[in-house]
Amino acid sequence: MNAMQKFRPLCVLALGLAIVLIPTLALTDEEKAPEDVAIEHRRAHMQLIWRDFGPVLSMAKGDMEYDAATAQVHADNLRALSSYNPTALFPAGTAKPDRDGDTRALPAIWERLDDFLAAYGNFTTAMAQVAEVASNGQPELAAAVFDAGKSCGACHDDFRAEKFE
Ligand code: HEC
Numbered sequence: 431m432n433a434m435q436k437f438r439p440l441c442v443l444a445l446g447l448a449i450v451l452i453p454t455l456a457l458t459d460e461e462k463a464p465e466d467v468a469i470e471h472r473r474a475h476m477q478l479i480w481r482d483f484g485p486v487l488s489m490a491k492g493d494m495e496y497d498a499a500t501a502q503v504h505a506d507n508l509r510a511l512s513s514y515n516p517t518a519l520f521p522a523g524t525a526k527p528d529r530d531g532d533t534r535a536l537p538a539i540w541e542r543l544d545d546f547l548a549a550y551g552n553f554t555t556a557m558a559q560v561a562e563v564a565s566n567g568q569p570e571l572a573a574a575v576f577d578a579g580k581s582c583g584a585c586h587d588d589f590r591a592e593k594f595e
Contacts, residue, residue, distance in 0.1 A: 465524045469533045472519035475511065482507040486560065487579065490572035498565040505557075505564035505571075508578075512557035516550060526591050534591040546589055553581040 462470075482504040488494035489501055523529075525537040539546045556578035563570040 468521050479511050486575050490575035496568035501564040505561040508557040509561040512554045539589050549585040556581040
C-alpha cells in the first residue's frame with residue numbers, strides 16, 4: 431500500500447465531515463434572535479419570488495422576448511417557491527408595530543391567519559397554473575402571469591404595509 435492509498439480513507443472522512451459540518455456552521459447564526467432570522471428569511475423568500483416573477487412578467491408584457499425554456503425555468507421555480515409553507519416565517523412578535531423599520535408585515539396576518547393562508551393558497555394555485563402553461567407560447571403565459579400577479583397584489587393589499595417606517 432503506498433502513501434496515497436493509506437491516506438485515502440482519511441481524506442474521504444475529512445471531506446465527508448466538511449460536507450456535513452459546513453452547512454451546520456453556516457446555519458447557526460447564534461448572535462441573531464430567532465425573530466430577526468424569521469424576518470430576514472421571509473423577506474428573502476419574497477425576493478426570490480420576485481427574482482423569478484420579474485422575468486415572466488416582462489415576457490408577459492412584451493418587454494422581454496418570450497423564450498419557452500427560460501419561461502419554464504422561472505415558472506417551475508415559482509411553483510416550488512409558492513409551495514413553501516410560510517407559517518414558520520411568521521412567529522409571534524414580528525409584526526410591523528413590534529418591529530418598526532424591519533418589516534412591513536401587518537398585524538392582520540396574525541389576527542386573520544386563515545385569510546392570510548387562503549391568500550397564500552390562491553398564490554400557490556396561480557403559480558402552478560403559470561408553470562402548467564409557461565412553454566405553450568407567449569399569449570398563454572401572459573394570461574396566466576397577469577392572473578397570478580393579482581394573487582400577489584391581493585395579499586400585499588391586505589397584509590403588507592406600504593412603508594417600513
Ligand atoms: C400570502 C401573502 C403574499 C403573497 C401571495 C405574496 N406576498 Fe410578497 N410579501 C408579503 C408580505 C407579508 C411581505 C412583507 C414581508 C416583511 O416585510 O416582513 C411581502 C414582501 C414582498 C417583497 C419585499 C421583500 C423585502 O425585501 O422586503 C417583494 C419583492 C414581494 N413581496 C413580491 C411578491 C411577488 C412578486 C408576489 C407574487 C408573485 C408576492 N410577493 C406574493 C406577502 C405576500
